[in-house]
Amino acid sequence: MKPFARQLHFVDTHARGDSENGYTFTIKPDISVYSGPSTTKPTNCNVELIDMHVEFKRYPWDDPFLPHSAYKQEKREELCFVLSGRNQQNTLGQIGAYAAAQLGSQFCMHCFSIFIMYDFARIIRWDREGAIATAPIYYDTDASLMEFFSRFSQAPSTLRGIDTSVSVAPSRKAALARTRLNLPLKIAMFMTSIPGSGGNSMTIIFPRCEASPTTPACRGTRACPAYDLAGDRVVFFKDRGASRPMIFFPKVKFTHNSMLKMFPMSLSV
Numbered sequence: 001m002k003p004f005a006r007q008l009h010f011v012d013t014h015a016r017g018d019s020e021n022g023y024t025f026t027i028k029p030d031i032s033v034y035s036g037p038s039t040t041k042p043t044n045c046n047v048e049l050i051d052m053h054v055e056f057k058r059y060p061w062d063d064p065f066l067p068h069s070a071y072k073q074e075k076r077e078e079l080c081f082v083l084s085g086r087n088q089q090n091t092l093g094q095i096g097a098y099a100a101a102q103l104g105s106q107f108c109m110h111c112f113s114i115f116i117m118y119d120f121a122r123i124i125r126w127d128r129e130g131a132i133a134t135a136p137i138y139y140d141t142d143a144s145l146m147e148f149f150s151r152f153s154q155a156p157s158t159l160r161g162i163d164t165s166v167s168v169a170p171s172r173k174a175a176l177a178r179t180r181l182n183l184p185l186k187i188a189m190f191m192t193s194i195p196g197s198g199g200n201s202m203t204i205i206f207p208r209c210e211a212s213p214t215t216p217a218c219r220g221t222r223a224c225p226a227y228d229l230a231g232d233r234v235v236f237f238k239d240r241g242a243s244r245p246m247i248f249f250p251k252v253k254f255t256h257n258s259m260l261k262m263f264p265m266s267l268s269v
Contacts (some may be wrong), residue, residue: 001146001149004147004149004150004153005149005152005153006153007035007036007153007154008033008034008035008051008149008152008153009033009036009041009074010031010032010033010054011031011032011033011034011041011042011043011044011045012030012031012032013028013029013030013031013032013044013045014028014030014031015028016028016043016044016045017044017045018044018045018046018047018101021047021101022101022104022105023097023101027045027047027097027098027101028045029045029053029054029055029098029113030053030054030055030056030187031053031054031055031056031114032044032045032046032050032053033050033051033052033053033054033241033261034049034050034051035051035153036060047101047102047104047105047106048105048106049153050102051111051160052102052111052112052113052114052116052152053095053098053099053102053113053114054113054114054116055091055094055095055098055113055114055115055116056116056258057115057116057117057118058117058118059118060117060118060223061085061087061088062087062088062090062091062117062231063083063088063091063117064082064083064088064089064091064092065081065082065083065122065133066079066081066082066083068135068136081133095113095115095124095251096126096131099111099113099131100123100126101127103126103127103128105208106162107155107162107163107166107190108161108163109127109161109163110125110126110127110161111125111126111127111131112124112125112126112152112160112161113246114145115133117136119137119138119139119140120136120137120139121136121137121139122134122136122137122147123137123145123148124137127161144251148177152187165192165193166190166191166192167190167191167192168188168189168190168191169189169190169191170191172193173189173205173229174188174189174205175231176205177206177226177227178226179187179226180207180232180234180239181207181226181227181229181234183207187207188207188208189205189206189207190205190206190208191203191206192204192206193205195205202228202230202231203228203229203230204226204227204228204229204235204237205227205229206224206225206226206237207224207228209223209224209237223236223237223238224236224237225237
């Protein structure tokens, strides 16, 4: 694979997983894929750094997706793409948990994974609404999988799914935010801008929101205290994933009706 994607590094992590991930079990995909210099990449699975995961299965009863041949026999709209067998659901839960752990631990809008079933592969794109999987790619005769890795290794951050609106906070601003938020010195701090009314924006500094072990990936929202740099005040930052993030101000009384008026999508069940 190296000649096709020189910037990617494929690490065998089937027995070297990540146990610090918010789940009650260890995240250990068969292959963890990292990008960048090989000298800085971990030798195990690290969901905070991983670019994508690859999972292998051998037996057909572990394949959670409907065989491609079935589409030729029935109308597509009458078929269920995901199978309901116990082993099939276990596989789907496994690869879904891996994607959810990555999306929950990083600032990502989406991520990719590869599911290899004996002699064919599927490329899966995960986001906070679900997943899109390709038709089977028989990699012995079809170069599409190689082409995907090659294109992914050269793609800009946004196409890989990285949320470029979030950056690491400068050291002085991060230190000030830790003081205001009463956080330990070892806590990493990040910075982003929240669009406001009249074209104004608010720059806030916040710690990484705690990952929530949810599947589908990151369906729930996350929140944490944050520091408003310009206003020199503590606010409440709600990360709504792919939607616009929200800010709540302290010492302000919100009623149910006023919340519905200001944030019509925030109280949906």
